Amino acid sequence: MDARDELSIGQVAERSGFTASAVRYYESEGLLESSRDAGGRRRFRRTVLRRLAFIRAASNVGCSLQEIREELDRLPSGRTPNKADWHRISRHWRARLDERIEALEKLRDGLDSCIGCGCLSLGTCRMSNPRDAAASDARAPGAAFLPTALRREDGFHSSATV
Numbered sequence: 001m002d003a004r005d006e007l008s009i010g011q012v013a014e015r016s017g018f019t020a021s022a023v024r025y026y027e028s029e030g031l032l033e034s035s036r037d038a039g040g041r042r043r044f045r046r047t048v049l050r051r052l053a054f055i056r057a058a059s060n061v062g063c064s065l066q067e068i069r070e071e072l073d074r075l076p077s078g079r080t081p082n083k084a085d086w087h088r089i090s091r092h093w094r095a096r097l098d099e100r101i102e103a104l105e106k107l108r109d110g111l112d113s114c115i116g117c118g119c120l121s122l123g124t125c126r127m128s129n130p131r132d133a134a135a136s137d138a139r140a141p142g143a144a145f146l147p148t149a150l151r152r153e154d155g156f157h158s159s160a161t162v
Helices: 009-016 020-028 050-059 065-074 083-111 132-138
Strands: 042-045
Touching: 009 020, 009 042, 009 050, 020 042, 020 083, 050 065, 050 083, 065 083
Parallel strands: none
Antiparallel strands: none
């Protein structure tokens, strides 16, 4: 690897907007690759910046870590992804985005009566809990009525994505 094509972890963090710990995390998860210099310090190819931008975009779409891994595994090795590669991936995301938009519109339109949290603080929840049906429902606690597209159960949206 040509030294001009290498970045330190600090440079990657600065240029990508991710923290160094997030970069290390994604590397430990196999989403990024690095080499080591003679002093044992991580060195990344500049192409890691494109992968990190992809990880951020996929996270914002609502993809889980496993889904991000699967999409990255479909990208070509040995060459920079091209327009056709990104187009194929964006088709996968379109339905997910449409679902989230629909769920957000429903949430926005019903926000004055309930946010779908299942907190039972409202006697009548026109949106998600009419006649306090959740009180006798055996669903899990928390945002049981929040649309699935707006609820993350995998915990992936942690500080690692910031």
